Amino acid sequence: MNPRFELAHLAHAELLTPDMEGSLWFFTELLGMREVARQGDSVYLRCYEDPYHHSLKLTGSDAPGLGNLGWRATSADALDRRAAALDTAGLGRGWTRGDLGVGRTFAFESPDGHPMELVWDIEKYVAPPELRSPILTRRSKRPLQGLPPRRLDHVNLMASDVTAQKEVFEQTLGFGTRERVVDFSSGTEIGAWMSVNILGHEMAIMADSTGSRGRLHHLAFWYGVPQHNTDAAELCREYGVRIEAGPDVHGITQGAFLYVFEPGGNRIELFGNSGILELEPDFETVTWDLADFDTGIAIGGATLPAETYFVYGTPPVPGQEKLVATGGARS
Amino acid sequence: MNPRFELAHLAHAELLTPDMEGSLWFFTELLGMREVARQGDSVYLRCYEDPYHHSLKLTGSDAPGLGNLGWRATSADALDRRAAALDTAGLGRGWTRGDLGVGRTFAFESPDGHPMELVWDIEKYVAPPELRSPILTRRSKRPLQGLPPRRLDHVNLMASDVTAQKEVFEQTLGFGTRERVVDFSSGTEIGAWMSVNILGHEMAIMADSTGSRGRLHHLAFWYGVPQHNTDAAELCREYGVRIEAGPDVHGITQGAFLYVFEPGGNRIELFGNSGILELEPDFETVTWDLADFDTGIAIGGATLPAETYFVYGTPPVPGQEKLVATGGARS
């Protein structure tokens, strides 16, 4: 069956952190996400417009990286169909009993080894009375702490083989590839931006030039307001959070970006608009030539640092940790 | 068959205008939309990110109002299935030969008599070389004229019976109702906000207290940038375009709104953000109580003028024309 309408969106992510205190400070004090639960070495957090129990699970670990990614299906039947398709593709890792706020899931791995799961049963968040918003589509009041993003937005994964990774997600899970970057001199695909709905992307895949497998490039949270990226940069500058690039707007996805490194070492993107929304049901994939890529990277004058942006991912390869170390000025 | 994924989005609209010169000035000089064709009494216009040949057809007429609304299906088969369903519902008006840039369509009417059509075959816009943008997902360069919106966004229709109108669109065309307003004292539904994708709404229906049928409340164009609504208000103020309300942000849909009357008399909304995006596949419809409606109308302090907002639609009922007349200062 055509997998086109089988997945709904990215529902939650787990990040690993070797600096739980620092990561918690970043996500709760600076970004104003609310803690909803703790269990074992993990803390569960949510943005004020996230629909479910949590969108981010932080788990203590030796190194930063991606612990898990949860994609929600459009129905219980769609979940079963996609689980079967993943098994057929040899990527299925079996059913799980879920997690706090998450029911039964079907675990799988991307071709590059990124840990993921599909889910249908999930706990809708219901705010306690003191956190209820008079804006009824808002799951909880905007916090007065920090500069709070509204919800989890998308993920960017590094992969040893972009094309192989992309094709599995297209064919097995129904992702549409909106944009890609190709090195026309070699024909190699070095990036792909994909979505299961009208968002410009919910998952990007970029070539990992270190030859590593299964690494995270970044996880993104959504402001939807361009000015908030400027505000976030200001707070990061003042509180010692290292800014990698931005605020600016990518040509690819037209997304307003700000890249920073949370204290645990993971790259986080703050997303200040919705980017291009792809309403056409029969859109054609847009292809950027690597040789003509500057507008793709930024519409304004921003540059992406070659020493980090295209090589640093989490977990870092040996020696990369120092690339993103900061002196720290949080208080 | 479940109509859930059968429609893709609102593709084009036709507005009637008794002041073609004034309406053209508004849409092309002030809003910077580009003219793509003329035929008979009609002028075809597009925003710079609209995907197709045109998104707005302006047609000379005795009175302002809605000439047509075109919804694009998600596939040719989906179009056939929805045409059959509309015929079953008694709303079908038969196949047409289309229009400039629009192939064969299936014409139908809403229960309240609004003229609409479904379409699959449609002309994708390809910009001439001098209008091509280096931002590859952008169908043409942002114009240097006026304050250009990026694309057609949504429509708001007045109806004599909100519930009847809503249910047909849910059951026959697969719209999801995201939010509604109910007069709890009487149980009457007085507004519904509906979508076929993750947008907070692509069609709203509001009760027409004049008892008229088939009228247009407003057509909306998308900036996606909150500041642009402030800029648009400034230009309207300086160039004699009557502002009804805004800029502010509705609680309903969380949409950043500015309502103005184009010189032909149609209410136009400029939309300064994406509003809430509904990613949950199993969202529950949010219900606002009319008695507790102020946050629904505006998060800030804006008020919607009772003498126009809830009663004026196009075509106007006799006597309403003067409600939106302006002295005019365009130059």
Add this chain to the structure above:
Amino acid sequence: MNPRFELAHLAHAELLTPDMEGSLWFFTELLGMREVARQGDSVYLRCYEDPYHHSLKLTGSDAPGLGNLGWRATSADALDRRAAALDTAGLGRGWTRGDLGVGRTFAFESPDGHPMELVWDIEKYVAPPELRSPILTRRSKRPLQGLPPRRLDHVNLMASDVTAQKEVFEQTLGFGTRERVVDFSSGTEIGAWMSVNILGHEMAIMADSTGSRGRLHHLAFWYGVPQHNTDAAELCREYGVRIEAGPDVHGITQGAFLYVFEPGGNRIELFGNSGILELEPDFETVTWDLADFDTGIAIGGATLPAETYFVYGTPPVPGQEKLVATGGARS
């Protein structure tokens, strides 16, 4: 001597509040101002870019209102000259020993009875190490609490006789009148916007139609970023702070406004841009005709509620308290 360059700016203000807990919540939790000291019934607060020890002194009282306004002279000599001029004008109330962070001041009253003072000796704020900003013109880091304004901006006073009040400030203290509103049918001046520097206004005077004397219309704090007024409106809406009008932009001063009532009952304006900056040394006062005043009030569609905006001031006249009462939802 020509008083033209004798005053520098509005340095501090004292607000009286019958609800210290509520007022403190508003200024410190919602607006993120920092407490710097307490003494007697007063709490001293500052915005993160205020140059001195404090900009706002909150003092418990039976009714809301203005406790004091401190204007800083451009030099010690200028202070002496203006003190003498105020004595000559019969408005001087003698030298004081100052306050926390404030040296010797010369107390005076406006013709309408508003309590004010001139000051030269004042304590420059020096942040403790943990609050120092790497942005060296910034006196302290932007707080992570609430939505913090950057500094005290201006004051708006109600007066029984606008012209008399205005002329004293022009002639005795060197204020320039940038804009005024005149009821051309009667010749009565009903508003004046004045400044001692290039700001569009640091003090406005508006006619008090209740016939009261010496009341405060509002005190304003500066964001300088238009989006922050939208953000502030959202927070006020969610946390139960009553919004009177805005966000919108006044035609007068071109100031981006949001009016709210802090829990103590004082009207507070949040100011989202710098407004027009008057660089011309020989500017001519701009006069608005009351009959053509709508653009002066708002460039967008905002309206100022007649039942509060033009009649409510602090202290309120008997019966007005209920005009601004809120249910309260802060948490």
Add this chain to the structure above:
Amino acid sequence: MNPRFELAHLAHAELLTPDMEGSLWFFTELLGMREVARQGDSVYLRCYEDPYHHSLKLTGSDAPGLGNLGWRATSADALDRRAAALDTAGLGRGWTRGDLGVGRTFAFESPDGHPMELVWDIEKYVAPPELRSPILTRRSKRPLQGLPPRRLDHVNLMASDVTAQKEVFEQTLGFGTRERVVDFSSGTEIGAWMSVNILGHEMAIMADSTGSRGRLHHLAFWYGVPQHNTDAAELCREYGVRIEAGPDVHGITQGAFLYVFEPGGNRIELFGNSGILELEPDFETVTWDLADFDTGIAIGGATLPAETYFVYGTPPVPGQEKLVATGGARS
């Protein structure tokens, strides 16, 4: 006499251009400035809120560069006093008969040889009826063409000796130095930001590492709205105007910057806020250490390209022209 309050502001500037057609396209089509006059090889332009006849004179020339800078005095007497002081300093070049819209001026040169003049008699701009704005402090309607800045803002000059240049402006013309950058390893001052009013700067001076004299770094125009810098970058990207850096916010002056090269080769800054306003009459000059300069350059992640920003000025030294050449895509 203390020169402190003798100058009011930067009133006009003349830019030389070897590509008049390209420069005119940039300033009138892209930036929407209005042409007010032509004379000889010069075209006179104005922003819609500039107070005088013109703020920019474009003059055809073999090379780009600064033709003149006009500072307005605070009074006729102040002009005479400053002319005498400049003569004493050996910088006076005598009285002129002025220019279109400009009365008698006193010509002088900066110590580094930048051509300047002082003026009192100047023609206030009065818009023709069709360009009058209902916003009465606005000298003319906001144009519907391009993305129009509101007024001329400031100038940045390169100088062979920053300290010498700075001290003359402080002592002879009353400029205040708000911020400076010092290479603490050598004690050399490499930049100074100066103003005659509360603006964070109206003139900056930066060391010219090429050893040239009297060159222009950039001329800046004011939007006062942060989003407009993002919009301007987008237009420059689409229409082939080379972006050097930004949008971002400098730590120095807290100014929201976007640097581009107009087709004639001059660097132009678009200024998206008011920056820090220095209200303290006895402010202390803030000193940045060159070794700790990154926050001074940008609060966000922007970098200033070493191959242009610190070495390219106009007129360019031989070989620099190609640094800013663009393919050109305007249409």
